Amino acid sequence: MKVFEFDKVSRGYGAGDVLSRISFGVDRGEVIGLLGRNGAGKTTLIHLVMGMLAPREGEVKVFGLDPRREAVEVKRRIGYVAEDQELPDFLKVREVIAMNRQLFEGWDDSMARDLINRFELPPDRKIKDLSRGQARQVALLCAVSHRPELLILDEPAGGLDPAARRQFLETSIRLLNETGTTILFSSHHMGDVERMASRLIMIHDHQKWIDSDLDAIREGFSLALVPADAGVDGERLLSLPSCLCARRHGDLFHAVYELDPDTCCKSLRKELAVETIQCRSLGLEEMFIELAGRES
């Protein structure tokens, strides 16, 4: 059974769709990196999994259940840190932890204690007196200490310094190691995505633009550089099979193809009869900019 599943799910606010007919399923132990520009619909997708939003069309299942109709059963098994996590700021750290301990079965006291020490959290300080980073660490502690089957992190790196980001990463990996937890996280930090994700889903123009094993992306995509004076235009590049995007950068056209660089180079040179075309592999960050930064 899939940990969660989207079947032709659409959802918007007001007239248009933010997400349009999105389908995919996630298996146990997968780590999904969710990418997209600001406003692409990453948080909407996460809210649909959490049952905080209902789909306009289609169906969302989490652990085979409807996350809105069986909200308690589903949430019990999920750990969630929101992008703008709000904890009751009049409570002390130890009171927030005690409250979560009451809410979740299977709370692991030794894990919670270990994280308090690791994050160096002051148990008697009120939430409102914590730094932003510390507040997020309390939220993370509460999200993982019941050893959830599914951990959802919306922009976990947002506003954190590199050391605190690293702790988020290490805590998630520990949970993955020890509990086999499935993880869904959105991030703009490509380094974190490269380290953590086993699979990448990129949302663009309301659609799932890319949904692929991370290693397949790194080895199966290439950037073609075509001199602008070679008599080939963007339309022509886009019309070739497996082209994801093409646009002009000064004297060159940049085009991304779902082919390894060698094959890409050979077939483009042959197809377009331009010997000066060059192809190379591209990192995730570069790919994101080529794809998402294009004019739509």
Next chain:
Amino acid sequence: MHYIVEAGTNHQAGLPRMEDDRMLFYVDPHSGVPIFRQLMDQVKLSIASGVLKPGDELPSIRSLSVPLGVNPMTISKAYNLLVHDEILERRPGKPLVVADLGQAEIADRRLDQLRENLRQSVALVRQLEIDEADAIKLYRELLAETEPGEKGVK
């Protein structure tokens, strides 16, 4: 050469170290090379350079994944491919060990390492349309600048 990072130069405490306190693994998520390949290359390099010897145990996937900050499946993938290539050996219920490669085999592997490395330079030679004779001359010059046994280029 960053596959061995001297102690103290890397803030990632707790990384596995060799007995002489050198770190074995290092991951650069931005290099464009998949992380499982980076790990495979580092194991191969460590064997070729003698840092890892036949019979040496590799760190467990769990113990490596947290300090490296890498998905354990990625490490598992690297290890599995190295077992498949008969570079590592799996023994039931025990840590993975470096396979017993003969001396000739190790010499071959060293050349394989160099070949892989040089491929990038060759690609650059073609891209920049550098004359082959010039490229070879430059390689000889760089070799002449260092003594055998010396590590690293001046």
